[in-house]
Amino acid sequence: MQGYDASKDDLSIRLRRIEGQVRGIAQMVEQDRYCIDVLTQISAATKGLQSVALAMVDDHLRHCVADAVEKGGPGADQKLTEATAAVNCLLKT
Amino acid sequence: MQGYDASKDDLSIRLRRIEGQVRGIAQMVEQDRYCIDVLTQISAATKGLQSVALAMVDDHLRHCVADAVEKGGPGADQKLTEATAAVNCLLKT
Amino acid sequence: MQGYDASKDDLSIRLRRIEGQVRGIAQMVEQDRYCIDVLTQISAATKGLQSVALAMVDDHLRHCVADAVEKGGPGADQKLTEATAAVNCLLKT
């Protein structure tokens, strides 16, 4: 149980759409499309990924972290450390 | 002629790799993989896109902007405005 | 009690240092210093702010969120929503 089952289908659909966007960007490059138009599409795909990441962080907090805090003990601390590390990782991209 | 021909193959290969990464992330979600592992992969794909974007900005400056500046006139100003807008767009993702 | 007392002095010192950095950047601009050098300093100050923000998110999770989750009820949900909103806010800067 990974905790994000509820929204799994939604996340999967969004990622498949981003996959298609990136494939489209590769084709734009191969077709010599104007660089600014390519950049606009890269920006859209990046925003899509960030939005999925944020949904994952939210799920991690609501499920993994909240469950571990309720159980108490060192597990909670570990999940919180992971959550902060994940946010740090996202901020650096 | 869009000016990024020299590195077109390289950019195309990198984008095809990112496309594969995003497909892998969708599969991870579908397989209920641990959210922090998914976030790590999302961060890697996002960094890949940012790196391609930066290469595109560099190409835009070296070709579109430099050519337009050499020709002079309002074209140069337009290309410079586009370059700044593209950087702004990237900063906001 | 806001929960970040333990590290309050540390955060305060870091923010005072960033305040000094920004004052230094204003002076660099006033003294016509080279734009790339100014950009390097802006990047350093921005990284400093992001690092303080991450420490605040960590504190919010470890104190406000963890406390609310332990108490249970709608308070936990609200704190989690705030945490995700804060992360979203940071990602968009």
Add this chain to the structure above:
Amino acid sequence: MQGYDASKDDLSIRLRRIEGQVRGIAQMVEQDRYCIDVLTQISAATKGLQSVALAMVDDHLRHCVADAVEKGGPGADQKLTEATAAVNCLLKT
């Protein structure tokens, strides 16, 4: 002559305002203000810095880069490399 004289006063005023914002954030921390409110202010100050950085990149392109491109030679290449490096630096913050 650093090329950003025209907007120097404007940039200076904006940086002085950001300096004040960061001082206010330090005070908020010292007064135990709610972490989410502090994060909102950090996000605003970071956006302010990014906006000044973008104005500096724009000025660098319009003055340093455009001048060097018009003169031609290795100087143009160096200014373009600096511009890309600066954008890269901003993207990583």
